[in-house]
Amino acid sequence: MGREVSESCIDNLLTEMVSTYCNRFYANKPELAARRIEAIGYQVGHQLSERYTMERPRFSDHLEAIKFICKDFWFELFKKQIDNLKTNHRGTFVLQDNRFRWLTNMSIEQPPENGTSEELSIVADNKALQSMHLYFPCGIIRGALSNLGIPCAVSADISNLPACSFVVRIKA
């Protein structure tokens, strides 16, 4: 597993992918664009989890699998582990990354309080675009977990950047 690729290359590719799906392929249908991006993430997560669990034994339960995602899987992808894991012991897990790598360079300026409605709609658009970028990592987590035999639904929450939380709900 020695081959490497430049990080800027990946960053730019992901940015362009989201922008193409949102602005060209499914220009006025953000839900379809989101689903497509998430599906791409699903495939990627599926294959990556295959590769990164090659020499390991099966996971004994859901918590072990989630811990694998938080530690080894996240480390392979982002060179760091998940900073905080919370669970309600009833199938919901919250994975918090305090400095999510793909979001570190994204920022927009907040408009002044008396901004025009046009400016405010631009900010709303930017926020929507920002959340589009999260479908890919959500798909990756969902794909990885379903390859380990755990069907689930994953959503993301960016209420305080640059920290990012992924909420995993395991289907019963």
Added chain:
Amino acid sequence: MQFFGGSEISPSPPVPTATGNNAHMMYIFNRNGVCLLYREWNRPLHTLNPQQDHKLMFGLLFSLKSLTAKMDPTNAEKGNLGIPQLPGQGCSFHSFRTNTYKLSFMETPSGIKFILITNPRTGDLRETLKYIYNLYVEYVAKNALYTPGTLIKCELFNTALDQYVRSIA
């Protein structure tokens, strides 16, 4: 820090923040003369309105670059004055100093021009401008929410820039 209205091309200057800063102001232009960023920390005298100010600055540097390249005594070919130079071609002008300020300039191969105006006692700011270009690449060029050729409205870039400029000796 607030941007008030202003036209699409040239931003109005924001309210100056910390005093006692070494740098006075900063401009970033792209290849077509669009002012991508104008940042002001310490500028007591405003003579022109922002659009004229930016046009004047861009024109000045364009002419200076052209003139310094043509007057280069070590250059063998003698082109005509006024022919636009590609970034990196010929000799590159990097600063001028008056009794009240020093203007430092850097142009990247992609045509992005960085201009930093500081007090006259500052030394060579080429490394500083290179670092600011690095900040630009990280927070602006790689920002998924930024469209190239438009005003830079990235908070992370602004904060990082302010912080770095404050530390220039």
